[in-house]
Amino acid sequence: MTLxxxxxxxxxxxxxxxxxxxxxxxEGDSLAALPGTPRFGATGxxxxxxxxxxxxxxxxxxxxxxxxxxxxxxRSPYRLVHDGDVWAVTADAADAPRTRVKVxxxxxxxxxxxxxSGVPFGQIGTVHGPYLALSPTNRCQFLATSDRCRFCGVGxxxxxxxxxxxxxxxEAVRVARAEHDVNxxxxxxxxxxxxxxxxxxxEPYIAAIKRHFDILVAVDALPPxxxxxxxxxxxxxxxxxxxxxxxxxxALFAQICPGPARVIGRERFLEALGYATTxxxxxxxxxxxIVGLEPLASTRAxxxxxxxxxxxxxxxxxxxxxxRDLRADGDVARFEPTLEELRDLYRDLHRAVRRxxxxxxxxxxxxxVTTPVEARLFSGPEGLFRRLGHRLSGTRFGRRTSxxxxxxxxxxxxxxxxxxxx
Amino acid sequence: MTPDAPEPPEGRRVRYEIDRRPLTxxxxxxxxxxxxxxxxxxxxxAVTTAVAPPEGLSAAGWKTLCIFALCAVLWATxxxxxxxxxxxxxxxxxxxxxxxxxxxxxxxxxxxxxxxxGALMLAAAMxxxxxSTRVATVVVRRFGKTPRRLVAAVFLLCAAxxxxxxxxxxxxxxxxxxxxxxRALRLEGRSLLGKALAFALAWGxxxxxxxxxxxxxxxxxxxxxxxEATGRASSIGFLEYSLFALPMVLILLATGAVLLYRLRPExxxxxxxxxxxxxxxxxxxxxxxxxxxxxxxxxxTVGAWALAGHELGLDTIAIIACAALxxxxxxxxxxxxxxxxxxxxxxxxxxxxxxxxxxxxxxxxWITARLVPATFDAPEVLLLSxxxxxxxxxxxxxxxxxxxxxxxxxxxxxxxxxIDPRAATMAIVLPTNFAFMLPIATPxxxxxxxxxYPTSSEIARxxxxxxxxxxxxxAFLVFVYWPLIGLL
Ligand code: SF4
Numbered sequence: 001m002t003l004x005x006x007x008x009x010x011x012x013x014x015x016x017x018x019x020x021x022x023x024x025x026x027e028g029d030s031l032a033a034l035p036g037t038p039r040f041g042a043t044g045x046x047x048x049x050x051x052x053x054x055x056x057x058x059x060x061x062x063x064x065x066x067x068x069x070x071x072x073x074x075r076s077p078y079r080l081v082h083d084g085d086v087w088a089v090t091a092d093a094a095d096a097p098r099t100r101v102k103v104x105x106x107x108x109x110x111x112x113x114x115x116x117s118g119v120p121f122g123q124i125g126t127v128h129g130p131y132l133a134l135s136p137t138n139r140c141q142f143l144a145t146s147d148r149c150r151f152c153g154v155g156x157x158x159x160x161x162x163x164x165x166x167x168x169x170x171e172a173v174r175v176a177r178a179e180h181d182v183n184x185x186x187x188x189x190x191x192x193x194x195x196x197x198x199x200x201x202x203e204p205y206i207a208a209i210k211r212h213f214d215i216l217v218a219v220d221a222l223p224p225x226x227x228x229x230x231x232x233x234x235x236x237x238x239x240x241x242x243x244x245x246x247x248x249x250x251a252l253f254a255q256i257c258p259g260p261a262r263v264i265g266r267e268r269f270l271e272a273l274g275y276a277t278t279x280x281x282x283x284x285x286x287x288x289x290i291v292g293l294e295p296l297a298s299t300r301a302x303x304x305x306x307x308x309x310x311x312x313x314x315x316x317x318x319x320x321x322x323x324r325d326l327r328a329d330g331d332v333a334r335f336e337p338t339l340e341e342l343r344d345l346y347r348d349l350h351r352a353v354r355r356x357x358x359x360x361x362x363x364x365x366x367x368x369v370t371t372p373v374e375a376r377l378f379s380g381p382e383g384l385f386r387r388l389g390h391r392l393s394g395t396r397f398g399r400r401t402s403x404x405x406x407x408x409x410x411x412x413x414x415x416x417x418x419x420x421x422x
Numbered sequence: 423m424t425p426d427a428p429e430p431p432e433g434r435r436v437r438y439e440i441d442r443r444p445l446t447x448x449x450x451x452x453x454x455x456x457x458x459x460x461x462x463x464x465x466x467x468a469v470t471t472a473v474a475p476p477e478g479l480s481a482a483g484w485k486t487l488c489i490f491a492l493c494a495v496l497w498a499t500x501x502x503x504x505x506x507x508x509x510x511x512x513x514x515x516x517x518x519x520x521x522x523x524x525x526x527x528x529x530x531x532x533x534x535x536x537x538x539x540g541a542l543m544l545a546a547a548m549x550x551x552x553x554s555t556r557v558a559t560v561v562v563r564r565f566g567k568t569p570r571r572l573v574a575a576v577f578l579l580c581a582a583x584x585x586x587x588x589x590x591x592x593x594x595x596x597x598x599x600x601x602x603x604x605r606a607l608r609l610e611g612r613s614l615l616g617k618a619l620a621f622a623l624a625w626g627x628x629x630x631x632x633x634x635x636x637x638x639x640x641x642x643x644x645x646x647x648x649x650e651a652t653g654r655a656s657s658i659g660f661l662e663y664s665l666f667a668l669p670m671v672l673i674l675l676a677t678g679a680v681l682l683y684r685l686r687p688e689x690x691x692x693x694x695x696x697x698x699x700x701x702x703x704x705x706x707x708x709x710x711x712x713x714x715x716x717x718x719x720x721x722x723t724v725g726a727w728a729l730a731g732h733e734l735g736l737d738t739i740a741i742i743a744c745a746a747l748x749x750x751x752x753x754x755x756x757x758x759x760x761x762x763x764x765x766x767x768x769x770x771x772x773x774x775x776x777x778x779x780x781x782x783x784x785x786x787x788w789i790t791a792r793l794v795p796a797t798f799d800a801p802e803v804l805l806l807s808x809x810x811x812x813x814x815x816x817x818x819x820x821x822x823x824x825x826x827x828x829x830x831x832x833x834x835x836x837x838x839x840x841i842d843p844r845a846a847t848m849a850i851v852l853p854t855n856f857a858f859m860l861p862i863a864t865p866x867x868x869x870x871x872x873x874x875y876p877t878s879s880e881i882a883r884x885x886x887x888x889x890x891x892x893x894x895x896x897a898f899l900v901f902v903y904w905p906l907i908g909l910l
Contacts, residue, residue, distance in 0.1 A: 231438050231440050278442060279440050409445065413441050414441070416437070416438060417437050418437050
């Protein structure tokens with residue numbers, strides 16, 4: 001690492017990357033003083049981060065979900081320190097400064113169970129600051145086969161659950177919102193073996209969430225067979241959609257995600273993403289490309305191509321302790337980027353999305369990845385209006401307004417033209 | 423869905439369509455109605471309050487004219503339902519101080535409103551008991567021995583039916599029979615026989631509906647406006663109406679028959695269709711007691727309208743007939759209530775109030791004096807030019823709305839031009855039924871198109887021919903027939 005520790009600590013973008021990749025040590029009296037007891041070893045949805053992580057708000061409203069479990073973070077140079085109620089992150093270096101952070105108390109969400117089916121909330125989703133992700137079913141037909149995505153950790157620690165009662169999901173949203181400023185629910189569904197990409201399974205949940213809350217809903221699914229389902233996804237209430245290609249390089253995509261590559265195919269992913277941009281609002285279509293599992297040049301090419309299509313690229317960095325650890329797989333090459341490379345990548349990401357005028361409001365506050373909005377932290381000083389706009393859109397009022405505007409757009413764009421055949 | 427996929431929880435499965443036009447365009451088109459309404463009411467408020475009445479017109483007349491213009495736009499654009507526009511007119515008249523509220527709402531008690539109410543109740547009873555369907559099926563079955571006779575039977579049945587009940591109800595009643603015939607004869611979409619049957623339905627209803635005041639609401643409405651405008655000095659009786667319209671109806675029936683004859687049926691044998699009708703009749707079983715009782719009441723009622731309409735009043739006869747239906751337990755109130763178009767009744771009440779205000783404030787006379795060119799001094803030219811306006815408007819808006827729109831100012835002209843107001847009324851009301859060209863113009867044409875046989879361009883082409891002959895027929899009435907019987 002050639003970047004100085006002081007530079008990293010002073011920069012919320014670098015700090016988030018570092019803390020998420022390397023973790024944060026919480027020791028001695030800091031551990032004792034933490035609000036709530038950390039739930040080390042707690043299970044959670046492996047794709048989203050776990051209940052054992054610590055939620056921090058770094059400077060400039062940057063949320064980060066940071067691993068603190070001693071076993072995972074013993075080699076991290078970063079430490080959490082405190083002075084009374086004032087928390088800071090510092091490093092082991094002699095003259096390391098302290099960066100003030102806010103510690104978000106651990107959510108009681110993980111301690112509760114759904115009223116109707118008694119499933120622990122932690123098993124159906126996760127909440128980290130304003131980020132709430134739920135999975136009404138974590139059954140995926142690739143999981144028990146060789147088609148399973150190689151990095152996927154679903155079902156490793158959590159029992160499979162099928163379509164939960166709608167009330168359970170509504171209750172999970174209500175509990176999460178009672179504690180956090182959640183403005184978007186991410187609903188995810190794996191491969192169910194159907195042509196609709198899981199849309200029909202998600203529909204009643206989305207309808208119920210929209211009926212009860214002023215909240216945005218994002219769907220994380222595999223592309224459906226035909227585009228009519230994409231219309232339906234938007235029509236039924238989803239404000240954003242993710243079809244995650246995960247790897248841009250076709251050969252590596254086929255190697256790391258054999259199921260999606262075989263059953264759906266890269267072409268269909270791109271086609272569905274392109275079509276979705278004609279249905280969803282600007283910035284409402286996104287695609288994850290995992291950084292670190294393919295050459296950086298390939299990720300960058302994918303990022304540029306997606307942005308040109310009108311798709312917001314989301315670039316999570318591969319973290320071995322999230323999901324399944326690929327380090328033991330001899331056939332899987334790793335392309336771990338340096339911090340400088342990541343800086344340049346996120347700077348270019350921010351430029352690309354700005355150049356293509358993509359809305360970024362729908363992919364903000366993903367505490368578990370560096371979002372394209374946060375990529376602005378790497379691209380130099382911002383103008384006053386942009387800063388103000390970002391602040392305003394992050395307020396409770398701004399979040400509510402964006403949910404209402406998104407519903408208004410749907411009300412204008414979507415017409416119900418009858419009922420589907422039973 | 424494979425067996426492994428989780429069953430989605432129960433929910434409504436809706437089909438969606440995405441409007442991909444630019445959002446501002448979508449917004450404008452979605453809110454177009456509201457924006458137009460807001461603009462319209464804004465202009466209305468500004469003009470009624472800030473603009474002084476023109477010379478020769480009282481303040482009350484000016485306000486009435488403004489209400490009339492507002493309603494004309496609302497009727498023409500259907501920005502509000504027709505009935506709502508009429509009710510609005512009725513409440514704006516007292517609100518702007520044109521006349522006291524009791525008087526304005528009092529017009530709702532017009533005889534015509536109750537005549538329409540009675541006629542609609544009788545029609546609802548015919549539909550509810552199945553009498554109308556039975557009669558239609560039996561007639562077509564009996565006379566439709568060849569394809570041409572089948573078409574003629576539908577044409578004449580619709581025409582005759584529309585003489586005693588609303589043409590819309592007749593069209594709705596005969597449509598299932600045509601669909602059955604088409605299915606039994608395996609008529610394809612481009613079948614000439616299919617087209618002929620569909621046209622026979624639409625034209626029969628429209629033409630027959632012109633012969634009596636029972637063919638639709640426009641006749642009674644026109645008579646009510648005439649009575650209000652002339653202080654009840656002038657009116658048109660049941661038989662008189664038919665007498666004034668008869669030659670035109672005959673000319674149009676002949677034209678329709680020729681046009682239908684030119685559609686040469688592609689099949690020669692209708693036995694399969696007759697068999698289908700036979701089955702329909704068999705499925706209906708024998709005529710029930712209440713159908714027989716209703717048939718009797720209908721015969722007596724039509725006879726009374728014809729013979730004693732002047733003395734007893736069409737409205738009184740209609741209401742007594744309805745009472746007889748209930749007394750004979752032919753229908754229940756619930757059955758009648760469900761089948762009644764209350765909107766039509768509300769529309770007439772408001773339209774009559776507005777036309778009375780137009781005439782009592784002098785607004786009608788004032789506007790027509792300015793709109794009708796001096797060259798139209800000759801009564802015949804004037805009536806024919808109004809006929810053209812009515813024909814054009816009726817293709818675009820409801821025929822009753824055209825009557826409510828055109829008749830009050832026209833009646834105001836009668837005195838200055840020496841025209842019998844009854845002639846002016848007939849010259850407006852008859853062409854308002856010439857909705858031959860566009861499916862939006864009248865439900866009968868729309869239902870004919872819904873059979874899938876005639877295309878909209880065929881409807882327009884043939885409708886145009888009927889419109890031309892219709893105009894010629896009105897010209898015949900104006901220049902030859904009405905002077906002959908002393909109406910003009
Ligand atoms: S699609 Fe892949 S990543 Fe998603 S649940 Fe299935 S195996 Fe895991």
